[in-house]
Amino acid sequence: MQIEVTINGKKASLQVANDEVLVDSLRKHGLSSVRRGCDTTCCGLCSVWIDGKPTLSCAVLAFRVNGKDITTIEGVQTEAEEFAQVLAAEGAEQCGFCSPGFIMTVLAMKRELQNPNEEEIIHYLTGNLCRCTGYMGQMRAVKKYLGVTA
Amino acid sequence: MNIVGKGIAKIDAINIATGKPVYTEDLAMHNALVVKILHSPHAFAKIKSIDTTKAEKLAGVECVLTYKDVPNVRFTLAGQSYPEPSPYDRLILEDMVRYVGDEVAIIAAVDEATALKAMKLIKVDYEVLEPVLDFEQAEGHSSVIHPEEDLHCNFDIGMNKDLNIVSSYKLEAGDVEEELTKCDVVVEDTYYTQAQAHAMMETYRAFSYMDHAGRLVLISSTQIPFHVRRKLARALKLPASKIRVIKPRIGGGFGGKQTVAVEPFVAAVTVKTGKPALLIYDRKETFTSTTSRHAMRLKVRLGADNDGFIRVVDIQGLSDTGAYGEHASTVFSVVGDKTLPLYNKTKAARFMGNVVYTNKMPAGAFRGYGATQGTFALECTVNKLAEKLNIDPTELRLKNLIKEGETCLTYKGKIIGSSTLDRCIEKGKQLIGWDEKYPKTELPDNKVRAVGMAVTMQGSGIAGIDTASAEVRLNDDGNYTLLVGSTDMGTGSDTILAQMAAEVLETTMDTIIVYSADTDVSPYDPGSYASSTTYVTGMAVVKAAEDLKQQIIEQGARFLEVQPDEVEFNGTVIETIEGSRSITLEKLAELLVLGMGNKQLVGNATYGSPVSPPPFIAGFAEVEVDKETGKVELIDYVAVVDCGTVINPNLARIQVEGGIVQGIGMALYEDVRYDERGRMTTDSFMQYKIPSRKDVGTIRVAFEESYEPTGPFGAKSVGEVVVNTPPPAIVNAIYNAIGVRFNSLPVTPEKVFMGMQKL
Numbered sequence: 001m002q003i004e005v006t007i008n009g010k011k012a013s014l015q016v017a018n019d020e021v022l023v024d025s026l027r028k029h030g031l032s033s034v035r036r037g038c039d040t041t042c043c044g045l046c047s048v049w050i051d052g053k054p055t056l057s058c059a060v061l062a063f064r065v066n067g068k069d070i071t072t073i074e075g076v077q078t079e080a081e082e083f084a085q086v087l088a089a090e091g092a093e094q095c096g097f098c099s100p101g102f103i104m105t106v107l108a109m110k111r112e113l114q115n116p117n118e119e120e121i122i123h124y125l126t127g128n129l130c131r132c133t134g135y136m137g138q139m140r141a142v143k144k145y146l147g148v149t150a
Numbered sequence: 151m152n153i154v155g156k157g158i159a160k161i162d163a164i165n166i167a168t169g170k171p172v173y174t175e176d177l178a179m180h181n182a183l184v185v186k187i188l189h190s191p192h193a194f195a196k197i198k199s200i201d202t203t204k205a206e207k208l209a210g211v212e213c214v215l216t217y218k219d220v221p222n223v224r225f226t227l228a229g230q231s232y233p234e235p236s237p238y239d240r241l242i243l244e245d246m247v248r249y250v251g252d253e254v255a256i257i258a259a260v261d262e263a264t265a266l267k268a269m270k271l272i273k274v275d276y277e278v279l280e281p282v283l284d285f286e287q288a289e290g291h292s293s294v295i296h297p298e299e300d301l302h303c304n305f306d307i308g309m310n311k312d313l314n315i316v317s318s319y320k321l322e323a324g325d326v327e328e329e330l331t332k333c334d335v336v337v338e339d340t341y342y343t344q345a346q347a348h349a350m351m352e353t354y355r356a357f358s359y360m361d362h363a364g365r366l367v368l369i370s371s372t373q374i375p376f377h378v379r380r381k382l383a384r385a386l387k388l389p390a391s392k393i394r395v396i397k398p399r400i401g402g403g404f405g406g407k408q409t410v411a412v413e414p415f416v417a418a419v420t421v422k423t424g425k426p427a428l429l430i431y432d433r434k435e436t437f438t439s440t441t442s443r444h445a446m447r448l449k450v451r452l453g454a455d456n457d458g459f460i461r462v463v464d465i466q467g468l469s470d471t472g473a474y475g476e477h478a479s480t481v482f483s484v485v486g487d488k489t490l491p492l493y494n495k496t497k498a499a500r501f502m503g504n505v506v507y508t509n510k511m512p513a514g515a516f517r518g519y520g521a522t523q524g525t526f527a528l529e530c531t532v533n534k535l536a537e538k539l540n541i542d543p544t545e546l547r548l549k550n551l552i553k554e555g556e557t558c559l560t561y562k563g564k565i566i567g568s569s570t571l572d573r574c575i576e577k578g579k580q581l582i583g584w585d586e587k588y589p590k591t592e593l594p595d596n597k598v599r600a601v602g603m604a605v606t607m608q609g610s611g612i613a614g615i616d617t618a619s620a621e622v623r624l625n626d627d628g629n630y631t632l633l634v635g636s637t638d639m640g641t642g643s644d645t646i647l648a649q650m651a652a653e654v655l656e657t658t659m660d661t662i663i664v665y666s667a668d669t670d671v672s673p674y675d676p677g678s679y680a681s682s683t684t685y686v687t688g689m690a691v692v693k694a695a696e697d698l699k700q701q702i703i704e705q706g707a708r709f710l711e712v713q714p715d716e717v718e719f720n721g722t723v724i725e726t727i728e729g730s731r732s733i734t735l736e737k738l739a740e741l742l743v744l745g746m747g748n749k750q751l752v753g754n755a756t757y758g759s760p761v762s763p764p765p766f767i768a769g770f771a772e773v774e775v776d777k778e779t780g781k782v783e784l785i786d787y788v789a790v791v792d793c794g795t796v797i798n799p800n801l802a803r804i805q806v807e808g809g810i811v812q813g814i815g816m817a818l819y820e821d822v823r824y825d826e827r828g829r830m831t832t833d834s835f836m837q838y839k840i841p842s843r844k845d846v847g848t849i850r851v852a853f854e855e856s857y858e859p860t861g862p863f864g865a866k867s868v869g870e871v872v873v874n875t876p877p878p879a880i881v882n883a884i885y886n887a888i889g890v891r892f893n894s895l896p897v898t899p900e901k902v903f904m905g906m907q908k909l
Contacts, residue, residue: 073168090800090804097351
């Protein structure tokens with residue numbers, strides 16, 4: 001079937017199968033940052049925004065997003081790079097494979113939570129797994145980026 | 151030093167973090183055939199017949215390959231320097247399947263749906279055999295897992311395949327039994343360490359195509375491009391000159407990608423069809439059809455005198471290598487090699503035992519490589535000994551540890567490298583608040599907090615075996631290209647190698663282009679494993695850069711018409727010592743490469759180390775145990791690290807933090823489990839839990855630098871040693887909290903609860 005969506009600010013018509021999940025549609029559309037990490041909605045690699053809300057694109061059937069506004073990291077490159085600089089200053093991107101999904105969740109949190117404390121940050125980001133960093137460097141970067149001192 | 155020792159961001163950081171298309175899948179051609187693998191549903195079976203005719207007739211199917219269609223040369227998937235110590239015990243496909251997940255057929259089609267449809271049309275008739283699922287029953291089992299006559303070992307690794315023994319090993323100095331009788335105190339215990347999944351975020355994948363010259367090219371998420379080339383040449387019966395392996399950015403490895411996984415299958419399709427092909431293992435296949443950490447049983451006996459000196463260390467092991475012997479003998483020997491030297495007041499030390507085949511997924515290389523298992527068993531026993539001797543466990547270590555400049559029984563006179571492990575222990579005690587917190591503090595609500603500790607060592611590269619080469623080229627515009635074959639898997643090794651080159655050449659990071667790894671272009675490197683890249687490849691880079699620097703000085707002198715010892719090079723200008731004449735590096739490069747200087751300069755070096763100086767860690771855990779539920783919460787983890795000179799403190803710190811969390815996973819959460827028919831039950835992140843950011847408490851890292859004279863700028867290694875201390879330190883803390891010892895991992899809340907109830 002055909003769906004009409006807005007991807008990173010541009011209108012797009014996507015041909016999708018009935019059982020196709022959004023992560024695959026976005027990859028086919030050339031958005032290489034959106035990745036399959038697990039097939040069981042556990043890892044957070046495929047995190048994108050649907051109408052501004054952070055969502056696992058492997059858990060959404062493509063036809064469900066008809067008419068919706070989808071943002072991937074390709075659509076927020078400047079802001080993503082600002083945070084990536086802070087992350088890189090900690091060495092906390094490491095292999096980088098989980099970074100786009102992680103960054104999309106961080107940027108969503110920045111919009112959603114006012115002055116979050118450490119516990120709230122951990123809670124918000126728990127769905128984004130990372131096997132390289134041990135999470136501490138990511139947390140240092142997030143706190144620096146958001147100016148969190150608590 | 152200007153560049154070494156600085157926490158410089160990784161050279162690829164921003165692009166990989168922001169999702170640029172730089173990984174294997176991103177680089178595959180859009181018209182690539184989609185390759186899928188039919189895996190065995192049986193733990194042990196012979197294929198009586200296999201019918202692919204229906205599958206092959208399906209529109210869109212390009213080929214279906216079975217054991218009849220691939221060369222029958224046995225090889226090993228283990229990424230090790232040739233000749234590999236792992237047995238040549240597998241074919242690309244075979245009429246025997248030895249574990250649930252073993253490969254039966256390769257399907258290539260125009261798209262995934264067609265390939266999966268074709269897979270269902272393949273008819274396989276199996277003669278199901280009785281599998282060997284319990285590794286303690288493997289030796290002498292009525293089922294012989296590898297009866298084949300053409301199995302080959304490059305070395306005598308103590309194989310007795312009729313008994314399912316892959317390898318036997320014994321490292322012994324002194325008379326263990328005799329010395330034990332002289333000890334005032336003897337403690338012993340038996341430990342079980344589980345299979346652990348690497349669970350790197352990027353699953354296994356490779357893309358292959360034929361290039362303009364008819365050569366097979368693989369772009370692969372691998373730690374070992376040169377080993378992949380050699381193995382494919384053997385397995386596919388192709389000359390190595392007809393194969394090129396390129397490693398792009400890769401999404402984590404942890405040793406998993408030190409073992410070949412998908413490359414032979416995708417390459418077989420391209421060889422057969424001449425077409426580009428892409429194979430991506432999904433998460434389930436990554437869990438079930440690749441490799442894991444070797445599960446082991448380790449029995450430790452320690453003997454000591456009443457003064458608190460450890461006189462005997464004896465470890466007897468049994469290791470489960472699964473269906474194929476990748477890294478079987480070497481992981482096992484490392485159990486003893488990286489534990490026995492720790493305590494050198496011994497009069498006898500021994501490590502011995504067998505590695506056995508079973509009908510489970512093969513084990514392979516995993517960060518720590520046997521030292522992790524050995525450290526758990528030894529350090530738990532040392533903690534037990536401390537209690538029996540009524541000595542603080544930190545004091546017992548300080549009393550018995552090998553120190554810089556000393557040797558030990560199993561080193562046979564060789565001296566250990568640099569060490570500040572004693573300072574690591576002192577510093578760790580301070581940071582965790584050991585003296586105030588040891589052993590425990592009762593809290594309200596039936597909770598208790600306690601601390602525990604452990605120490606460990608690893609190596610830096612494989613002494614006398616692994617050799618790395620590096621080239622540094624001066625380009626026409628005065629910039630440099632650094633060519634290496636090591637494989638940055640996210641660690642930042644490309645960056646730290648550039649830091650070393652920049653330091654030697656007295657230049658800045660932005661003038662150094664790093665290219666790795668491509669077997670057509672890079673000089674040889676075994677790949678990034680065995681904690682070798684900083685130490686071994688790093689030394690090759692330093693020497694190559696020094697070679698180039700000398701050439702720059704000589705050529706500068708030539709253009710200035712003086713002798714080389716009459717000029718100085720400061721990184722940008724070559725100037726006569728008395729200062730009257732000079733030439734910029736940029737101009738010199740231009741004249742040499744573009745002009746009539748007729749000499750492009752390339753610095754070269756090959757380096758292999760006769761020693762493997764150990765990095766050390768003292769790890770301290772503070773846990774809170776809920777005595778009503780058995781829940782263990784890790785509150786604080788302190789790791790104090792001696793990795794020699796720290797080349798890049800930010801990247802080293804992240805290595806430590808990440809390794810500690812993998813160790814925490816092994817201690818508390820992670821466990822590869824099978825059902826009674828040998829099917830893996832932990833084949834997704836739903837069943838196989840890796841730590842999330844809620845599960846790890848606070849991790850604090852400090853460095854106590856030593857200076858290792860054989861390493862680049864005094865560096866040793868940091869990649870592997872970091873995973874070893876959490877299991878014993880956490881288990882020790884839990885014991886101090888509730889008085890129950892856990893000898894098998896992971897320590898789940900159920901085990902803690904049952905342990906407290908003495909169930």
